[in-house]
Amino acid sequence: MKPLILFASLLVFQASFSQVVEDKKAAKQLIEDFYEAFHKQDEKTLKTFAHPKIKMHSVSIDARGSTSLSSETFSNFLDYLVAIPASTKFNEKLHNFEITLNGMIATVSAAYSFYINDQLSHCGVNTFQLIKSRAGNWKIIYFVDTRSKLGCE
Template structure:
């Protein structure tokens, strides 16, 4: 009887250790995987992270100090990533994560620094809007800021 009790307690404790990730953890993993695929120029994987109706925009300050908003089609983004020459090195380094969830929607903010051929090109913040459908998080909106000022 003691052996059965010990085995039962062992199985219960194992179940407690193997709990599923929280939504916040799942979103962080999704974003990290997104950037892993981005750096690998894997447009097939990048497509999997996004909802088919994803919207993408960028906010940047031009040489005259004007703030501009640009919109890009996700399929255009995928083509541009896949077409980067292999001789060009690029890396987006995320410096933090702030994730808020509310049921089936979430927001994630990731400050970043972007390096092109090992030189700091610009910095900014990515903001991801996500939705949970059929138990999986998908990116539905991605907007980033881009600046050459204040990058550390």
């Protein structure tokens, strides 16, 4: 009887572990897809990744190390993005994903370097809060980033 209980416990553990791995992959894929659409300035696709009540903040660090917090609506973010002229090349490179799951929410963080016309503009960390829908899809509910010219390599 004990071997049967042990075997059943191992199966449940394996199924739980597999779900965590799949959820982490799906959360990371959402962010990668978000940035693919971001670089294409694809407003319609970006909207599909965000919850209708998404919140956005940025923490800026100036040359003296002083910080400021700003808020932006997702709509204004999209308006700004699509207004970038085709002649301006921009690229946000993500580094070192960290993903934490807690039931129906996930936190995805990644350091980034932002380039304009192939020149490093600034760097920082992006942190996304995600919620899992009933259908099993992740949606972005909160996005906060840091922006600094200090310590960028």
